[in-house]
Amino acid sequence: MYKNYLKWALRNLVRRKAYATINILGLAVALASVILILVWVDHELSYDGFHERADSIFLILRGEKESFMAPTSGVLAPTLIADLPEVVNASGYTQLPETEKFLMRYEDTHFEEIISFTDARFFEIFSFPFLKGSPASALGDPNSLVMTENTAKKYFGAEEAFGKTIQMYFFGQRMPMRVTGILEDIPFNTHFNSEIFVSFQVLLALGIDYNQWHNQTVQTYILTGEKPDLQSMTDKIVSIEKRYRPETDLRGLSYRLLPLKKIHLHGKNIKFLVTTGDIKHVYIFAAIAFIILMIASVNYMNLSTAQALKRAREIGVRKAVGAGRKALIEQFLGETLVLSFMALFMGVGLAQAFLPAFNHVSGKALKIPYFDLRFVVAALCIAVLTGLFSGYYPALFLSAFHPVKTFKARISLGCKGLTLRKGLVIFQFSLSIILIISTIIVFKQLLFMRHSSLGYDSDHILCIRMTENIGETYDVLRNELLKNPDILGVSRSEPLDANVITNTTGVDWEGKAEDKDYNFRILRADPDFAATYGMTMDEGRFYSREFTADAANSLVINEAAARVMGLTAPVGKQISLWGKKDMVIGVLKDFHFGSLHTFIEPLIVIIPTGQLQNLYLRLLSVRFRPGTLASSMTRIKDIWQAVISDVPFDHYFLDDAVNAQYGAEQQMGTLFQYFTAFAIFIACLGLYGLASYSAEQKIKEIGIRKVLGANVASVTVMLSKDFLKGVVVANLIAWPVSWFVMTRWLQNFAYRASVDWWVFVLAGGLAFGIALVTVSFRTVRSATANPADALRYE
Numbered sequence: 001m002y003k004n005y006l007k008w009a010l011r012n013l014v015r016r017k018a019y020a021t022i023n024i025l026g027l028a029v030a031l032a033s034v035i036l037i038l039v040w041v042d043h044e045l046s047y048d049g050f051h052e053r054a055d056s057i058f059l060i061l062r063g064e065k066e067s068f069m070a071p072t073s074g075v076l077a078p079t080l081i082a083d084l085p086e087v088v089n090a091s092g093y094t095q096l097p098e099t100e101k102f103l104m105r106y107e108d109t110h111f112e113e114i115i116s117f118t119d120a121r122f123f124e125i126f127s128f129p130f131l132k133g134s135p136a137s138a139l140g141d142p143n144s145l146v147m148t149e150n151t152a153k154k155y156f157g158a159e160e161a162f163g164k165t166i167q168m169y170f171f172g173q174r175m176p177m178r179v180t181g182i183l184e185d186i187p188f189n190t191h192f193n194s195e196i197f198v199s200f201q202v203l204l205a206l207g208i209d210y211n212q213w214h215n216q217t218v219q220t221y222i223l224t225g226e227k228p229d230l231q232s233m234t235d236k237i238v239s240i241e242k243r244y245r246p247e248t249d250l251r252g253l254s255y256r257l258l259p260l261k262k263i264h265l266h267g268k269n270i271k272f273l274v275t276t277g278d279i280k281h282v283y284i285f286a287a288i289a290f291i292i293l294m295i296a297s298v299n300y301m302n303l304s305t306a307q308a309l310k311r312a313r314e315i316g317v318r319k320a321v322g323a324g325r326k327a328l329i330e331q332f333l334g335e336t337l338v339l340s341f342m343a344l345f346m347g348v349g350l351a352q353a354f355l356p357a358f359n360h361v362s363g364k365a366l367k368i369p370y371f372d373l374r375f376v377v378a379a380l381c382i383a384v385l386t387g388l389f390s391g392y393y394p395a396l397f398l399s400a401f402h403p404v405k406t407f408k409a410r411i412s413l414g415c416k417g418l419t420l421r422k423g424l425v426i427f428q429f430s431l432s433i434i435l436i437i438s439t440i441i442v443f444k445q446l447l448f449m450r451h452s453s454l455g456y457d458s459d460h461i462l463c464i465r466m467t468e469n470i471g472e473t474y475d476v477l478r479n480e481l482l483k484n485p486d487i488l489g490v491s492r493s494e495p496l497d498a499n500v501i502t503n504t505t506g507v508d509w510e511g512k513a514e515d516k517d518y519n520f521r522i523l524r525a526d527p528d529f530a531a532t533y534g535m536t537m538d539e540g541r542f543y544s545r546e547f548t549a550d551a552a553n554s555l556v557i558n559e560a561a562a563r564v565m566g567l568t569a570p571v572g573k574q575i576s577l578w579g580k581k582d583m584v585i586g587v588l589k590d591f592h593f594g595s596l597h598t599f600i601e602p603l604i605v606i607i608p609t610g611q612l613q614n615l616y617l618r619l620l621s622v623r624f625r626p627g628t629l630a631s632s633m634t635r636i637k638d639i640w641q642a643v644i645s646d647v648p649f650d651h652y653f654l655d656d657a658v659n660a661q662y663g664a665e666q667q668m669g670t671l672f673q674y675f676t677a678f679a680i681f682i683a684c685l686g687l688y689g690l691a692s693y694s695a696e697q698k699i700k701e702i703g704i705r706k707v708l709g710a711n712v713a714s715v716t717v718m719l720s721k722d723f724l725k726g727v728v729v730a731n732l733i734a735w736p737v738s739w740f741v742m743t744r745w746l747q748n749f750a751y752r753a754s755v756d757w758w759v760f761v762l763a764g765g766l767a768f769g770i771a772l773v774t775v776s777f778r779t780v781r782s783a784t785a786n787p788a789d790a791l792r793y794e
Contacts, residue, residue, distance in 0.1 A: 022689040023300050024343045026682045027386065030296035031347030033678050034382060036358050037289040039351075039366050039375075044282050047189045047264035051127040053223060056088075057260040058230075060220040060237065061270060068256055069271035069503070071216040074200070076241075077121070080222060083240050086233050088225060091121040092218040095194050097274060099495035099619075099657060103169040103467040103648060104196070106155045112465070112650055113151075115168075116194035117203065123181075125223045126192075132162040133181030142201035146181035151195045169467035169647075170202065173614075188365060191264045191275055208615075213245050214506065219273075221260075230257045252517060268748075269597075274499055276363075280748070281668055288672075291431045292679050293386055298424045299686030300336065300390035333388065340387030344379060361670045363663070422726050428683045429730035429767055430737075435676040436763040437738035438745075441755060442669040445746065448596075448753035449662050455591025455600075457534035460629075461654040462636060463495070464620040470644055477620075477643045484635050486628040489532035492617035493525035496533075496654070498594030507604070508576040509565050518564050521603045522577075523593065524616040529605070530588065532623050540571040540586030543607055551607035554585045561602035562587055577604060595661040596751040621654070680767075684774040687723060720775045727771045731764040738763075 048054055060076065061068040077090035094117045096102070101112040123135035123146075130138070131149055138146050145166065152161035161179050168177045177198065186195060200218075204211075224233070234255040242250050258266065265279040352368060359366055369375045470477065478490045494500055502522040512518075527543040527550065529535075535542075538559055543550045555575055562570045570584045590600045608616050624632035640649050659666075739755060746752040 019303055019689065020339065022685050023303060023339055024346065026296045026299045026685045027340060027343030027390075028346035028350055029678055029682055030292045031344055031379075031382065031386070032350035032354060033292045033675055034289045035347060035351040035368065035379065036354060037285050037675075038378065039368060040358075040362060040364065041282055041286060043189060043364060043366055044265060044277055047191060047277065048260050050187055050189070051260065053125075053127075054260050056224050056226065056228075057125060058222050058224065058257040059260065059263055059273075060222060061256040061258055062216060063254040063256060067271060068254075069216070070219050070267075070273035071503070072218060072220045073213045073216060073241075074211045074218040075213060075244075076218070076220045076237075077119075077222075079240060079244065080220075080237065084233070084236055086224055086228055086236075087222045089121055089125050089223040091119055091125055091221050092200060093118045093122060093221060094200075094218050095192065095274070097495075097497055097499040098660070099497045100500060101465065101650075103465075103650065104155070105167040105169070106164070109155050110648060111154065113196050114194045116192070116197050117200050118197055119200055122197070122221075125221060128186060129184045131182045131184055135181075138181035139197070139199040139201075140180070142199055142205040143175065143177050144180040144199055145177040146183060146197040147179060148183045148185050148195040150185045152179070152182055168198070175202070191267070193274070213241065214248070216503065222257075233257060249514065249517070272499060272503065276664060278664060280745070281664070284668070284745075285671070285675075288435070288675050288679075291435065292675065292682065293382075295428050295431055295679055295682050295686075297386055297390040298428050299682060299689070300339075302424050302686055303689045304332075304336075304390075336390055337384065337387040340383045340390070344383040348379070358671075361674070362667055422722065425687065425723065425726040426730045426733065428686060429727050429771065430733045432676070432680050432683045433730055433734035433763055433767045434738045434741070435672070435679050436766055437734065437759060438742055439669065439672040439676050440759050440763060441738075441742045441746070441753070442665065442672055444759065445749065445753045446662060446665055446669055449665075449749075449751075450659060452596060452751060454658070455535065455589055457623075458655045458658050460624050460626055461533070462622045462624065462633070462651055463654050463657070464622070464636075464640070464649065464651045466492075466618050466620055467647060467650065470614075470647070473643055477639065480639045480643060481622060481636065484632070484639075486625040486632050486635070487622060488625055489528060489621075489623040491526055491528040491532035491621045492613070493529050493619055493621065494523060494616055495619050495657075496523075496593050497657075498598070501593060501603075504578070506578045509567070510574065511566060518602065520561060520564075521593070521601050523603055523605045524608050524612075525605055526607060526613075526617060529621075532621050533591075534623075535591055536589050538587045538589045539569075540584070542586050542588070543605075550585065551609050553582050555582045556586045556588060556605040557584055558588045558600070558603040558605075559590045560600050561604060564602045575604075577606070597749050599750040680770060684770060687771060687774050688777070720772070723775050724768065724771060727768050728764075731760075731767065735760045735764070 051057065059070065060072055061070060062072045063069075071094075074092055077092045080087045080090045096115050096117075098114065100115075102115050104111055104113050118139065120136060120139045123130070123138060133146070138144060145168070147161070155161070155166060156164060162182055164179050165176050166179065168175045181197075186192065234257060237255045238250075238253055241253065258270075263273070264275055264277040265282060267273045267275040268278045268280075348368070355366065355368065474492065481487045481490050498521075504520055504522055505517045507518065507520045525543075527545045530537070530542040540556075542556055543554065547554075555577065557565075557570060557575070565575075567573055567584075570587050573584050574581050575584055576582075588603075588605065592600060593603065594601070622632075622636055624636075637649050640647075738760070743755060746755070
């Protein structure tokens with residue numbers, strides 16, 4: 001019996017080629033989109049799941065008031081091992097951001113690398129297998145270094161890397177580091193974005209004491225036993241810190257434990273935690289996959305019910321010879337499943353063809369896991385469920401025809417079938433318009449972020465990493481650069497990066513509430529910083545080379561700091577930073593040193609002195625005259641090589657670094673754009689099919705109208721108006737839904753674009769125009785046909 005069902009299904013598909021092509025192509029594009037999205041979602045959900053004890057590993061988050069941050073004290077990990085029995089092991093970890101890459105050199109080979117600081121316990125907690133060396137001894141001394149196999153090949157080629165010495169240019173100093181461990185290459189699905197690990201002891205050797213309770217610079221990971229009581233543990237951690245810091249008011253202190261597997265997707269709003277994922281994006285793209293499948297399924301329903309008249313006599317014959325309704329339903333569902341599986345195979349091929357472009361846009365290196373049982377089962381289930389969902393109503397509808405009525409010359413499907421088809425068209429285009437509006441608003445927010453005033457001029461600034469101690473030659477370099485009239489400013493500072501700028505609560509002032517703690521950012525820079533970056537003062541002045549005492553007893557704050565302190569006239573007031581009292585000499589107008597996801601925080605700009613300048617002022621910023629990019633770059637590079645010949649010229653442009661903060665949103669917007677195009681394409685396929693069927697049903701009417709004098713335009717309007725009315729109604733449904741969804745999404749940004757009325761009108765106009773072109777393409781052809789041919793129809 002089922003063999004016959006398959007034969008009938010294939011015969012019907014061959015007999016109705018246009019109908020089958022539209023359905024298969026629509027479902028194939030939908031399934032290709034779903035496969036790509038599911039592969040991406042599965043990759044996002046798999047982060048850090050490869051660690052053997054991933055379910056028992058947590059990142060400790062330190063909270064004050066309502067916000068949490070990833071950095072904790074460097075002494076927290078060893079203290080918890082000693083004082084908290086629930087903690088099996090603990091480790092500190094700090095990964096430097098992109099703006100803090102360090103130069104590594106072996107003979108003539110050198111690269112900029114992202115460096116991570118940690119301790120030996122790190123490799124006991126996490127499953128990073130060693131090819132050479134052992135976790136216990138790998139980071140045993142300050143000059144030890146662990147790298148991945150791929151990194152070792154990059155520097156040493158076919159040579160044995162283990163035991164070799166490599167030069168690391170570190171906070172302005174050159175340090176010989178011995179390779180004491182080689183790791184297997186780290187998987188891509190981890191939030192650890194580094195392939196070189198060094199010991200925290202390096203910092204101590206440089207005189208940087210991170211082992212202080214008040215110094216929050218280290219991420220602390222803990223390994224617990226099975227099924228820990230997280231609330232009880234966080235309460236105990238708070239009690240431990242309070243016990244070791246009796247002199248500090250910690251009434252607002254709290255801790256939270258973030259599971260390892262959730263860090264990638266749930267760490268977006270945690271301060272100083274750099275992640276590339278967002279659980280909201282997973283939800284959004286899962287919803288897009290569902291929407292695209294729904295649109296394709298609605299196409300099938302619409303075209304199947306529209307074709308009912310052509311199959312009425314077939315159904316009547318089958319019922320007359322004894323076929324029951326159940327058998328007919330099985331037959332029609334079988335046809336749908338055959339079509340669905342054909343679309344699945346085509347969809348897999350399309351997904352493979354689109355995969356390189358998808359990887360380029362998403363910044364991933366994904367592969368379709370053809371031999372993964374989970375993928376095969378998921379793909380088959382999606383195909384079956386799509387087939388059943390698409391075909392169930394048409395099967396019920398077709399199998400319900402009365403056998404006597406089907407033999408009459410014509411039967412009417414009644415208002416119910418027509419209303420259903422109109423409703424499904426409205427549903428399809430409502431979903432498509434929601435995607436169009438969402439895409440426009442995403443790109444509108446991206447443009448807003450790129451063109452918003454940052455409080456400084458990020459254009460035409462070249463940033464150069466100073467990997468060696470150039471304190472003695474900096475003035476020579478600066479003076480040579482400023483001799484060029486196209487060089488407008490030169491400055492040394494820390495990178496203008498919220499992930500680098502120090503966070504502290506060690507700020508006091510007259511009138512500060514004793515029961516409150518406030519977080520301040522500390523930016524280290526030289527006197528030329530504000531002028532080079534084009535910053536303006538709200539009050540007072542910035543540091544000046546003419547006032548040599550500025551660095552010793554003066555401070556510059558921003559407007560946000562003045563507001564937090566409640567100072568209406570800050571200039572001349574005394575502020576205590578880390579126990580040292582200094583006078584405020586100026587207030588900078590607020591500027592963004594982080595992304596527009598967060599509000600501008602209180603900031604104090606200080607000038608480090610002595611050796612601290614080489615430690616902190618590691619970025620050289622050069623502003624050049626607009627329109628002189630090529631010549632200025634050549635001149636800057638020549639001067640650099642003449643003054644500091646043995647230090648690589650490693651540079652980037654400031655505006656590129658600013659735009660990189662919105663990489664996730666840029667990827668999201670581009671993916672939105674492509675998947676919206678797919679959804680509209682599928683909806684238009686269905687609309688074209690319905691328009692074709694409608695024109696075919698009215699072919700005699702068209703001929704009579706033309707004989708009586710109707711022109712092409714009037715016939716086209718007659719055939720198109722019902723479909724276009726549906727698109728208008730779809731707009732009225734999609735607009736409020738889109739407004740609600742995108743307003744919620746924009747709440748992720750502290751500074752956001754407005755949701756303007758023209759966005760909805762533009763999206764509605766695009767949808768209407770696309771529908772008009774699609775329907776007109778078919779109806780104009782019918783309207784221009786010879787009326788004599790139409791009257792001979794049937």
